[in-house]
Amino acid sequence: MAGGNGGGPGGALGEVPGELRKVARVVLLDPQDRILLMHGYEPEDPDDTWWFTPGGGLEGDESREQAALRELAEETGITQVQLGPVLWRRMCSFPFAGRRWNQDEWYFLARTTQTEAAPTDLTELERRSTTGLRWWTSAELSAARETVYPTRLAELLRTLLDEGPPPAPVVLAPEIV
Numbered sequence: 699m700a701g702g703n704g705g706g707p708g709g710a711l712g713e714v715p716g717e718l719r720k721v722a723r724v725v726l727l728d729p730q731d732r733i734l735l736m737h738g739y740e741p742e743d744p745d746d747t748w749w750f751t752p753g754g755g756l757e758g759d760e761s762r763e764q765a766a767l768r769e770l771a772e773e774t775g776i777t778q779v780q781l782g783p784v785l786w787r788r789m790c791s792f793p794f795a796g797r798r799w800n801q802d803e804w805y806f807l808a809r810t811t812q813t814e815a816a817p818t819d820l821t822e823l824e825r826r827s828t829t830g831l832r833w834w835t836s837a838e839l840s841a842a843r844e845t846v847y848p849t850r851l852a853e854l855l856r857t858l859l860d861e862g863p864p865p866a867p868v869v870l871a872p873e874i875v
Contacts, residue, residue, distance in 0.1 A: 721803040722766035723753030732833040741826045748845035772819040782807035784867040792875040
């Protein structure tokens with residue numbers, strides 16, 4: 699996953715290997731309740747692809763909310779958003795771009811009417827490992843045969859749309875690849 703990606707990493711390559719990286723991700727919904735996902739791949743193996751939510755690592759002393767909005771703007775160009783609550787939290791660990799990434803991810807709900815999306819400020823790693831953006835309906839996501847992170851995203855999105863945000867963040871099972 700690219701520098702800010704879903705199942706994958708994001709951010710500075712100089713981070714300490716093995717260190718737990720704090721990540722903010724965005725579950726961005728448009729007025730039709732479609733979710734915006736990024737398409738990424740392993741730089742050394744372009745056939746190894748997946749879809750993931752925008753987001754990435756915190757920089758400096760920024761909050762998770764600030765990181766979520768910054769990453770969303772950089773990766774999608776979308777700045778007209780209403781950031782909502784944290785929906786889910788997930789610990790994950792995976793190999794990507796020649797190293798292991800260990801992440802503590804928080805997924806924020808966000809809404810927008812701005813549906814035109816294009817990256818504005820990708821890192822070098824993100825440029826080498828992402829191929830675009832796509833709005834997905836819940837039905838399309840449920841029917842997808844492609845890899846999506848987090849792995850239960852279709853089910854999580856359906857529950858969110860049916861029941862609304864949870865009263866407290868749901869802790870997802872760790873994903874270790």
